[in-house]
Amino acid sequence: MRAVVFKATREVAVEDVPDARVERDDDVVVRVTSSALCGTDLHMYDGRTGAVPGMVLGHEGLGIVEDVGPAVHRVQRGDRVVLPAHLYCGVCFNCARGDSAACLRVHPGHAGGAYAMPGMGPFRGSQAELVRVPFADANCVILPGVPGDEHEDDFVLIADAWVTGWHATELAGVRAADTVAVFGAGAVGLLAAYSAQLRGASEVYSVDLIPERLDKAAELGFAPVDVRQGDPVEQIRELRRARPGARLPGEEEMAGVMAGIDAVGFQARDRRHPDREDPRQVIGDLARLVNPTGRLGIAGVFTATDAAPAPEGGHADGSLQVPWAALFNKGVTVGFGRTHDRRYTTHLRDLIISGRARPSQIITHHESLENAPSIYDRFDRRVDGIVKVVFRH
Ligand SMILES: [Zn+2]
Ligand SMILES: [Zn+2]
Numbered sequence: 001m002r003a004v005v006f007k008a009t010r011e012v013a014v015e016d017v018p019d020a021r022v023e024r025d026d027d028v029v030v031r032v033t034s035s036a037l038c039g040t041d042l043h044m045y046d047g048r049t050g051a052v053p054g055m056v057l058g059h060e061g062l063g064i065v066e067d068v069g070p071a072v073h074r075v076q077r078g079d080r081v082v083l084p085a086h087l088y089c090g091v092c093f094n095c096a097r098g099d100s101a102a103c104l105r106v107h108p109g110h111a112g113g114a115y116a117m118p119g120m121g122p123f124r125g126s127q128a129e130l131v132r133v134p135f136a137d138a139n140c141v142i143l144p145g146v147p148g149d150e151h152e153d154d155f156v157l158i159a160d161a162w163v164t165g166w167h168a169t170e171l172a173g174v175r176a177a178d179t180v181a182v183f184g185a186g187a188v189g190l191l192a193a194y195s196a197q198l199r200g201a202s203e204v205y206s207v208d209l210i211p212e213r214l215d216k217a218a219e220l221g222f223a224p225v226d227v228r229q230g231d232p233v234e235q236i237r238e239l240r241r242a243r244p245g246a247r248l249p250g251e252e253e254m255a256g257v258m259a260g261i262d263a264v265g266f267q268a269r270d271r272r273h274p275d276r277e278d279p280r281q282v283i284g285d286l287a288r289l290v291n292p293t294g295r296l297g298i299a300g301v302f303t304a305t306d307a308a309p310a311p312e313g314g315h316a317d318g319s320l321q322v323p324w325a326a327l328f329n330k331g332v333t334v335g336f337g338r339t340h341d342r343r344y345t346t347h348l349r350d351l352i353i354s355g356r357a358r359p360s361q362i363i364t365h366h367e368s369l370e371n372a373p374s375i376y377d378r379f380d381r382r383v384d385g386i387v388k389v390v391f392r393h
Contacts, residue, residue: 265300
């Protein structure tokens with residue numbers, strides 16, 4: 001089968017590799033019809049997370065079940081399925097509680113597994129013609145329709161980008177009438193903002209420094225905040241103070257937001273020197289911006305080991321300086337971590353089917369799998385207005 005293979009830092013190739021096949025009785029093999037490129041793929045591409053040459057990349061796949069192991073009961077050959085990025089068994093101590101991202105069986109000895117991520121198990125990725133799905137009855141979300149129909153792009157975003165964005169709003173406890181700021185207007189950030197909007201937020205601010213992303217945020221109805229124009233915390237406070245309407249006593253003190261989301265992670269840019277990274281930048285800004293009694297959701301990735309930490313503020317073992325006292329004194333609740341796919345995937349699927357949600361509005365590029373080396377390079381350099389790429393197989 002053809003597959004996107006990691007070769008070396010900033011080098012991928014599309015190569016022939018051995019076909020994915022049923023290896024255990026509860027596996028299926030899916031023929032991929034669409035897969036997506038994710039900022040997390042760039043953590044491997046950039047040589048930050050210790051990817052091993054030869055690794056098949058991709059963790060956002062959609063396709064048709066082609067082969068079914070004898071112990072698979074629910075999923076059938078010919079089913080259209082989307083494959084959530086974070087693998088789980090569905091029945092262990094953590095899965096039974098809905099904490100599927102911390103599954104104890106899928107990658108024995110660890111809490112959680114995933115396709116094509118170093119340290120997350122041996123599972124090959126879905127930027128390939130075929131992909132093996134372990135614990136298939138748990139890890140296939142069955143969908144209506146046929147490949148290439150009106151929901152092809154919406155459904156592929158259930159594999160990770162939208163689910164992670166939705167999870168960020170859960171971590172930040174977003175509820176009706178909340179004010180919400182999302183740092184990062186890549187695919188996950190835009191879909192976190194979109195999720196906040198679906199949940200009834202009254203104001204949604206989308207913070208970034210790339211013009212095409214800010215344009216997309218405005219197109220979707222969020223207030224774009226351009227970091228190149230100055231401190232985003234002050235910009236949001238100004239916008240909020242300028243609103244018309246009556247105020248409750250003391251409301252001026254609450255000109256920040258009630259819910260803040262980090263959709264950037266450890267590769268945050270230093271605002272004063274955007275060519276440099278500073279993994280403390282976004283969390284520091286959020287700690288200043290969030291109102292007393294507010295909530296933060298940290299959905300951007302923080303890696304356990306960083307092969308090339310930023311000279312200022314970075315740390316090879318992920319120990320970062322965080323303004324703990326500010327958060328304590330404001331009584332802020334902070335939620336972290338990977339999305340528990342099991343809690344959300346079927347709900348989000350149904351929002352698409354009912355016509356209530358169309359997350360595919362964030363997709364900017366469709367490419368053939370053979371173009372992967374070029375699109376990885378352009379996405380990594382943040383050129384050509386790329387927000388989200390879908391490979392058509
Ligand atoms: Zn992803
Ligand atoms: Zn489990």
